[in-house]
Structures are given as C-alpha cells and as structure tokens.
Amino acid sequence: MEYVVEMNNIRKEFPGIVANDDISINLKKGEIHALLGENGAGKSTLMSILFGLYKPDRGQIRINGKEVTINNPNMANELGIGMVHQHFKLVHNFTVTENIILGLEPRQGLTLNLKAASKRIKELSEKYKLDVNPDALIEDVSVGMQQRVEILKMLYRNADVLIFDEPTAVLTPQEILELMKIMKNLTEEGKSILLITHKLKEIKAAADRCTVIRRGKVIGTVEVADTNEAKMAEMMVGRVVSFTVDKKDQEPGELVLDIDKLSVMGNHGVMGLKDFSLQVRAGEIVGLAGVDGNGQTELVEALTGLKKIESGSVKLDNVDITSSSIKERIESGMAHIPEDRHKHGLVLDYSLEENMVLEIYNKVPYSKNGFLNFDAIRKHADKIIKDFDVRSGEGAVSITRSMSGGNQQKAIVGREVDHNPNLLIAVQPTRGLDVGSIEYIHKRLVEQRDSGKAVLLVSLELDEILDLSDRIAIINHGELVGMVKASETNENEVGLMMAGIGKGENP
C-alpha cells in the first residue's frame, strides 16, 4: 500500500535535548492518524519538520512515495501539506478572506482580487459545511470559527494532508463534536489527517490509527479499534496511570467566598460578567466550567482586584472586599494561581528566589527598613523548592525564564500555597503540563481542600473540573447557567450547559 506521507528515521536535536530520536511514522490516504505523547515528547517538533518549520538533522520524508526535502511552509503547501497550529496564526484585524489568502494572493493586474477569493472561500466553506463568513473580521468571530478559518486556509491551498496540533484544547465539547464531524467529512473527500492530542477519548472517537511517542522515540503504532484508553495511556507514560484523583468525602464548612450579583466590564465595552453570584465554602473545591472567553477571566480579575467591579459585591470571610486593593486582598488571605504564568505569575527576568517573595518582599523578615534581606529570601525559596520539588539549573538563583514550564508552574503553586490562604483561586493550574506534573499539582490542590481551605478552580479542561471539584458552576456569556454536584453529573450534561443550554435551579 502506498502512503501519502512517510517520515523515516527522523532525528532532531535541540541544544541539550533530542526532541525526535529516530522517529518513523506513516499516513495512509483517507485516514485520521493520531499522535499521542507527554509534554515535550516531540510531537510538535515532528510535525514542524513535516511542515517545513524545522530542518531534521537526519532522516527522510516521502510524500506520495517520492522523497522530498521541505525547507519552508511554502514547499509544504506545494506538496499539499497544511497545518492548523494550536495557537491560531491569524491576524486579528484582517478579514477571514485576507487571512486565508495571505501568502497566496489572487491578483488582478496589480491589485488584490478579494472578490474572487471571497467567492472561492464561500464555495469551500459550503462544500465542507464550515459555515464561515468570508468578510468577517477575525477579532469579531468565535474561537471555533477561527479554527474553521484555519481549516479553510489549508483547503484553500488544496492541502491533501492536514495536520492538527491540539485542535480541541480551546473548544467546547459540542464544538469538538463538530470538529470530529468536519474531520470525517474531510477524510471522505480524500484528505488525510494527522492529529495531535492529549485527549484519549478523542483518539478513540475519531482516529483510525495512533502512534505513541515518548521522550522523542516511537513506542508503537496501534489500530485504535483494537485498543482502549488505558492501554494507550500506559504506552504513553510507561506505567499504569490512574485517571481518578483520590479525594475523601468531606462536609464543607464556613462560607469563605461570597460573590453577590457581580457585574464586570469585558474587553469590548460590553459586560463580560453579568449579575454573577457564587459561594465557596471552606473545605470544598468549586469548579468553574465554561468555554474560553465566557467571563471566567473577568470573574477572576474582579475577584483578585485586577479589574474594576461595575456592580455587586464580593465578601471574603465575611469582610467586604469589593473595593479593596490587590495587596489588601492578598493580605486578607486570598491567593491566586494565574491563568497565564508568564504574563502574571512570574517576573521572568527575576531569579526564582525573587519570584518567591513577589508578594511578600516588603514584609519582615524579607526586608527591613526598606532594605532587602537576602538570607531570609534565600531560605524561603529553598523551602518552597524542597517542598514542591521545583527543579531548575541553579536552584534559588536560577533566572525563571530559563526554567521549564512545569517547574515554573510548580513554583507558582508552591508560592501561593505557602501563603496559607483561606481562598485559593486556581486558574488553569495545569495548562500545557504533562501527566506527571498534572498529577502532582492536583494532589496539592486537593490537600488544600482537605486541610479546610476554600478552592475556586477555573479550567477549560472539563476532565480536570470533573475530577477535582465538589461542586461545579457553569458559566456562559458571563452568566451563571447552572450549578451541579460533581458526583451527580457527567461530561455530557456539563458540556451542554457550557454551550448555553442551561439547567434550571441552583442547588
């Protein structure tokens, strides 16, 4: 049988790490082939090589049986290879059409022929049931739509091989279903798909075959129909993985966080959060589920003081903190693991020890009379490093920019937990981390709960919410659309509510 893509014995080294070590993989015409592996296993690197973004150190690529060298994305395009990146590569103030034709513009004399392009895009969109408006501005359309624009981009370039790098991380369960359908459509039209994902369920649901990669090496390729999720997970990590979090039953205690009818302005001049009320008690984890951009950011920023509150009130331990400063909130026992560890969590050019006192540098013993006490700061950092197993090149004096994402995250979690807060707001605490790190951080969050603290968990990963939470609040368009007990619900129900199909009462 002839393969559309064959990658043989690919090797790619980055300074200090072999990202791809003698990897071979092939793709049949009309199949969906999944790539599975931990963070840093080398999946994206492999696909970047196929797409011409990296040059392999060694190895061979064949397309439709012919050996090729792919030096840049243009060559990949010409060979019929297209790629949807996890972070969409779209220009926000361009229209859909402009984004799609960029790099391959139809011309009419000297000028761009936008009309012809727009017509062709409309046709493609209809053919593959993508439902995209060619004249909309990217900044005005939803994330799901943006992804479909990315798909159109490939189709517009007549790609036969489509690479999806973690396409579902940003979608709602319903959008994921849609995407699966679109992928099936595509394969029926004769396209072949390479799909990178961490989600075993999706592989099970959509893929024909699955290649597992660990530490840059291929562990094996399996027919998906012949295997199950547990087996694939074991291949991936190299040991048996428990999918459930150990969590004792426990009665929640005092009311810690009381949000009452909170409204917050969003980024586009409309209310991002509307009349939102929620309570979190001591000793419980409340999960906030919702599709990205439905008001989670506004809620968290309003709670932590990063954003102004329009109306409503917030009480922490029965004290009104609606108009308190960030510092006051921290001091009254609120801790915050931010969504974006690079933007908010760390000063990347500061050393690890400096980052560990980011909120308490002005307290004794870390400083006295305006002068920093480096010994105390060092001791503090060393303790967190030890307690939370933070690994870095030079210990406390490592510049955080040089640390791996997982360790950066562990450091932040360590710092926040070390404040011994009554309320811990954890936003996407495991984003982009591999299974091992995720397990660890989940354990620490549950520990907080078990020791009688309140935890508000905000995550786009439904699995994470379902696993960790005692109760789940669902947010849609800035409004609370439902509140369910984790033990009494399932993914489907929460997914529907996330899409805005509410479920009556608040328990």
Add this chain to the structure above:
Amino acid sequence: MKLHINKQVLIGLISVLLGLIAGAILMAFTGNNPFMGFTYLFRGGLMNVGRIGDTLSTATTLILTGLSVAFAFRTGLFNIGASGQMLFGGLCATAVGLSLDAPRAVVLLVAIAAAFVGGGLWALVPGLLKARFNVHEVVSTIMMNWIAYWTIYYTIPSFFKGAYDTESRAISKAASLRAPWLTELFNDSSINLGLFLALLAVVLIAVILNRTVLGFELKAAGYNRFSAEYAGMKVNRNIVLSMVISGALAGLAGATFYIGYANTMKIGVLPSYGFDGIAVALLGANSPYGVLVSAIFFGILHSGKGFMNAMTSIPPEIGDTIIATIIYFAATSVLIEKAIDSIRKKFKKEGN
C-alpha cells in the same frame, strides 16, 4: 588558571575595540596614521592633571545622564528626554544660583535640590502619560525636549538676561560648583564638585536598584508590569516614580553642567549630553558602576579629540564616529555573544 570575565564586560570591551578599529580604518582612509591618532587622542584626555580634570568634568555630566538613562532602562523605560530634563534642571539650578542670597553651602545645596526637583518634574509628565494613558515615553520625552528648549529660550532673556539676550547672567563664584581647591589641584581645569555628586549618585542608585524594596518594586514593574500588578504593587505609581528619578538624575546632570562646567546658561542649545547618556548607559550595560566606567571612557574621547585634531589633520568627528560605532556594536551584541560562545566552546573542547 581559569580566567572568568563577566560576559557583559567582555562584550563591552569588544565593542570598544571594534569601535576603535573602525576609527582606525577611517583615519587610515583619510591618509593618517591611526597609531598617532590614538596616541594623541588618549594623551589629549590624560596627558596631565589639567587634562585629567577636564576629562573628569566632562565625565561628571555623562555619569549622571548615563545613570539617568540606565536607571530608566532597568525599570523598563526608555528615557530619550535626558536632554530636556537636564536643561530644565539646569534652569532651576541657575535660577537659584542667580537669585538666592545665602551662604555658599546653602546656595549650593538649594541649587542642587532645585535641579533634582526640576529634572524630576520635567520627567513627571512623560511618566504620568505613560502610566495613565500608556503613551510611549520615547515620543513624549522627545516632545518634552523641545518644550524645554523653547522654555529656556524664552525664560532666560525674560528673567535672567545677561549681557546679551542669548545668555543668562554669569553664576557667581560663590554659587558655582567649582571649588578653588579642586580647580587648583587639577591645574585650572573645569573639574567641579559635581564629580562627588555623580559618584554619590552612582553608589546610591546601585544600592537602590540592588538592595532595596523600592528597587525591587521598580524593576518588577519595568520587567513585567502585569505580574507586578498581580503581586499587589502599585505599578502606575512605580512607573511615574522611575521616570521621575531618572529625570531627577538628568536634572542633577544639568546642575553639574550649568553651574559647574559652565557658568552661564545659553539659549538655543539642546545639550547633547542627554543623547550621549544613552550611549554611556548602553556601554555600561545599564549597571551603575558600568556607567561610571563608560562615562569616564567617553570623557577621555570627548576631551582628547580636540588635541588629536590639533596635532594631526584627523577631523574630530572621528571621535563621534567611534562612539557611534561602539554603540552599534553594543546594540548588536548578539553577534559578539555568539562569537564568544563559539570560541569558548572551542577552547573547552581543546582543553578536554
């Protein structure tokens, strides 16, 4: 034996070397002997105590403007307006020097304080605009430079007119930063008490940046305003404060220049020290002690180029060309860094 030199220092030294080589090429190109050229250039800056004094007095102002730019850099700001701040600081110092009738020590202290405050005030505007409205400080400080230029242009003849409309009255000896004992020690050179002010500022700024809570906050706001905000720091206040401190340092530079190096304030001149400060800061890797060293180096070039010009037929612009080239190489230090790394690697391989 293991030679361990700080990479930044090495890059700086190599940049200087490359700049000097570029200068040498230009000298040779115009038919001059580069060796003679450099000999006279450095002799011009260092040949005798008088010249050393002149070098130091030029360096004094450069230390302060360099420090001003470097401090802004370290706190995430690009202060291109040191010239304007220096002008306005200088105006304040001159105003005090010309109008305050008090014992010398008092006059000097008040004049210095006025320059400090004046420079700070002039930087307050860009600071506020940046903090409140996110107006980029590069543009606003450029505008403030011109506003300072015209303010001095009209203020001097209106309030401090000297013999001519184009300059202020001369500062009296009592209100000048020049001290007779110092002037004599350095054989009548322009060296003045500002030097000690500059040295003090170097130490103070180093301490603030590296050892204090204030420095910790200001740097955090500069590196990443969002995480500083997240950590509960008052970011807007810190941005304004950084800009004001930077401006105040430039204001001090104005004092050392207008009531130290010079004794009158002339209108129609935007001092180039503000722009040279960028070069000084850059070559000094934005560290206070680095600024000190690079300012003295620039001081030597500045005061030596005239002598070189007198002794040979090399145009003095060569000095500026050398400085500009050094800055270009410092700005493109990635290239040098790569070269250093590959050389180090080679040595390591051979060593093993």
Add this chain to the structure above:
Amino acid sequence: MWELIAKIFPYAVAATIPLLITSLGGLFSERSGVVNIGLEGLMVVGSFTSAYVISVLQPIMPEGAIWLGLLAAMIIGAIFSLLHAFASINLNANQVISGTAINMIAGALTVFIARTITGSGNIHITSGLTRFNVPLLSKIPVIGKLFFTQTYASTWLVLLILLGSWFLIYKTAFGLRLRACGEHPHAADAAGVNVYFIRYIGVMFSGAFAGLGGAVIIVTYSGEFNGSVAGLGFLALAALIFGQWKPLGILGATFFFGFASTLANVSQVIPAFKVIPGIILKVFPYVITLIALILFSKSSQAPKAAGEPFEHGKR
C-alpha cells in the same frame, strides 16, 4: 485671516513635505514590524547625499542634477538603513537602541565625509527647485490659491508617492503581507510569507523615504547641508503615531506640524500675532502632540508586533 492663511499656505506645505515623506517611510518600517527611531539620521544621510551629488553635478547638468540628487539620496538612504535592518531583523537587537546608533553614526559620518571632501562640514548647492503655479488648477477659487500656487515639483512627487503608498499598502498583495508582518509575523510566516524579506523591504523603504525627506529640505528651502535636520526625523516619528500609522493620518499630522511651525515662524512679521507670546507659538505643536497622544491612547492602532524581534519557528 483668509489672506494670511492663503499667504502662508504654500510655505506650510513646503515645510510639511519633508516630514510627510519621512513619516511615510517610518510607516512602512513600523507596519512591517520594525520601529525606526533612526529616521533623523537617515534624513541627515539623505540631505548629505543630495547636497553632494547636486553640488558636483549642477555645473555639468543644471537641469538633471536635482533629480539625480533626490534619487541618489533615496538610494543611499536605503542602503544606510540596512545597518538598522541587519541589527534589528537578523540580530534581534533592541530596535530603539539600534536606531539611536543609526542617528549617531549618520551625524558623525556625514560631517566627517563632508569635511574630508570639502574641507568644511557644509555643502552648498547653487540652485534648488523652482516654484511654479500649476496651470489651470491654480485658477480655481480658494483651492487653487491654497494648493496649486507656488508649488515645488518635489511636493507633487511626494504626494504621488503618498498616493502610491496608500495603494501599495491597502490594495496589493505586498501590502497585505507587509501589514501581516507588523501585526502577527508568525501568521505571515506560517502562510509562507518571508517575514525577514518583508521587514527588510519595510526598513529600506523607510531609509529611501527618509533620505528623500532630507534631500527635499536641501532642494526646497535650505540649499545647504550642515550636518543636521534639526529634529525633523523625531518629529516625523511623532507624526507617525499622531497619524495612527495610516497614510492619510500622517498627511494630516505632518501638515499640522508644518502649518503650526510656519505660523510660529512668521508670526514675527504678522502684527495680528504679535500679541501671542512667542513661547506659546513655539511649543504649541509639541503640546498638541502630547494631547493628541493622550486622546488616541485608548484606540491606538499601533502595529501589534512593531518593535518585537521575529524568530522563524519560535512562538
């Protein structure tokens, strides 16, 4: 009042043009994602080049010398800007610092060369462009008097370039790519656009246009290179921001500067203006710019990736 405006208008336009073309150059650079604070230096290079070429050629070919001078200024400006392009595109240098270095190098080097060539730092040209009234159009009431009398050919050239630039930026494939590189270079990269190439082109446009800006000064009102363009490059940078990175915006912004500075300059001979203190007239453009920056701060259209180094394959 009308009389007055009509009188100073041609000169306001003349003062606008060097700013406009330089600012337009800056627009190309920043739209491609490279901040160019070296416009001042590039103008100096342009004014030096044109003055030198014209002074050499004028005795031989009185007619063509000026145009060859303008062309030479553009070419040398573009070549000189490669220093900035190389530093900021290939070496990921801090673009503001690299631009500052450009300014310093230009100032020192041109005077150095001028001195080596002429023995003094100045280069003088015998004759600049001749002003003319545009036939027919200058007869149109009001508009004719304002826009079509006492014009320089260079003014029309620059306005033509402005028009062409607008077309290039908004109507062509190149423009689309240019804007994409300034907003989201990785998107452009993934779409097969050579970001490095586009940025080089953007910076070289800025060099050519700033060079032309410097040259226009020589052939219109100054007639003499003296090592400086008196801060016009920085003002052009401010106009770029004031004009919100749009061709028509910068036309408005630069005309504002041109008009305000002309007004301030001639106020001395206009009795009606003598009542206004000189300082107010002089600082007026700068203060207004600051105010405009505040007003625009909320809706800033700055290219998102301007000033950020781009590395192929990195996110």
Add this chain to the structure above:
Amino acid sequence: NGQQGDSGAAAPALKVGMVTDSGTIDDKSFNQGTWEGILEAEKDFGVTTKYLKPVGETEADYLKEIGNLYDAGFTTIVTPGFKFEAAIFAAQDKWPEANFVILDGTPHSADYSEFRAEKNVVSIFFSEHESGFLAGYAAALQIKEGEMGFIGGMEIPAVQKFNWGFQQGVAYANKNNGTNIKLNAENIIYQGTFTDVAAGQQLAAQMYDKGVDAIFAAAGGVGVGVINEAKSRVKTGEKVWVIGVDVNQYPDGVYEGNKSVVITSAMKRIDVAAYDMVKAVLDGTFPGGETLIFDAKNNGVGIPAENPNLDASVEAEVAKVFAKLQDGSVVVAAEQGNLIK
C-alpha cells in the same frame, strides 16, 4: 587644503590657530572670514594653520580648544566673536606666552566685574553700523522706490549695529538722493537663531509678499533661507533682492549663470583683521593690550569692490559717501536712538 597645515619647512614656522564660534567654518560670516584671512597669511608667509571647533559654547569648551591649540604649539590664536570674551580673559593669564586675537569682543571676567586685556591680547571691533549704512545706502540708490526689510539672527551687538546703520543709510538716501524707500517697523525683526533656515525662508516670503523689495539679512543660516527664497522668486520673474552681510555674499546668491540675488553686501573685513594680526606677530609689532577699531577710516568695513548688481553711478555715489565717512563729515550712530528695534 587648509587643514593640512603642518608644512615641513625647515625653520619652525609660526603656528596660527583659530577656534571657531558655534557655526561651521564656511558660515559666510565670522568663522569663514577669519579663516580666509589666516589662510591668506599661510599663503603669503608660510605659517602653519589650524582651526578647531569646540563641542559647545561654554567658556570651558572654548578654553579646552585654546589649550589644545597651545599644547600643539600654536602660539597665535584667533577667536571670532564676543562669546570668547570670558574665555580669553582666562586664557591671557593661563598662557602668557601665546598671542590672542579676539574679534568683536573684549576680555572680561565672566561676571563682568573685571575688564582687562593683557599684553598678549588684541581686541578688534568693527563699525558694523558704518557697513550697514553703506549697504543700505547703496541698495536704496539702486532700487530708488520701494520697501526694504531687515532680518537679524540673534539680538547681539554686532547684528544690532548692522541694523541701525542700515536704517540710517536708507534714510540718508531718501533725504539726500531723493529715493523713496520705506522701512516698515513690522519688517525689522530678529529671528532669534543663526540656524533656522526654514524660518528664514518663510519670513522672507512673507516680507516679499507684503511688497518688500530687498531684505538685509544679518543672520547666518537664517540668511541662507532668505537667499533661497529670493532665488526662488527671481527665477519665476519676480524682482526681489537680498543684501548680504559680513563677507561678499554675491556668489551665494547666484541662481543662474553669474546672476545673483545679492545686490550688495555689508562687509566687515574680518579676513583683513586676521591677516593683519598674523603679519603683526611675524613683524614683531603685535599691538598687545590694544583695542583696534576697523571702520571706514581704515577700510575695515564697506561694500564689496565689485557689485555687478549696482549701476556704476550708484557705486560712484557710494564711494563719495564712503569718503565722507572717512573724513568724518558723515557720522553714523552706533546706538539705537529713535531707530526701529
């Protein structure tokens, strides 16, 4: 090339140095005039020459360059402009072996508390008012009927005296020669810099638009703008003039062939002054400690010998008045009096 002064002459030749004022060496003014005189001396006497440009305009900047010259063996040092007054005051004591020439100024301490010229300093002043008088008179005679304006640079004494002399010259022609030249107060201005070329052009344009026929520009770079504007207008058929200053600016005004917009120039013979002083040093007659006045009497000021734009009859008239200035029968005031500005 003037810079290549280090000639290999056997005898240690006299080394003559100059420190320039803020402008460049070919500023059509002070610097250029002084330097031309020194170069003339180089040609005639084989002295070694060199000029240095200070980085700034402070006393310390000037002293530094004087020191550089002195340390390099230049023992005769010429400095143009009143801005050097305080620097020369200090220099005369610091380098007693050197000879200093200061043009347009007299040494005094920075705060004007002490005026003193030692035996190694000569101060030279020019009667700019006489020069301006002659140029104004000549231009008025040539134009006969119309209006004139004055654009000065900064409001410093030399420029003011040009202005006042100019006004008197025009008035003299109106009174004695029947010309009808108006001077409107709003057309007598000081631009405020010696550098703003654009402003020079724009101001000139306004004046010409208002009907001014000739502008006397005593303003360095601002004058460059004035000349440019005049050239632009003449090329389109307008009839406007510029009166040059300091040196013969006829060549600067050339717009085509050898036709120039510069009708005449109010010269002060800075070059002659510099030349004479070098010669005096060589002859051992350096008039140290004295203040010399260059005026009509000693041919130190005047209009150029050749003025292609002036009719022969006009030149003859001017020559007559020049003689009257020399014999004192006509006196030009060096003060404002009731003149404009």
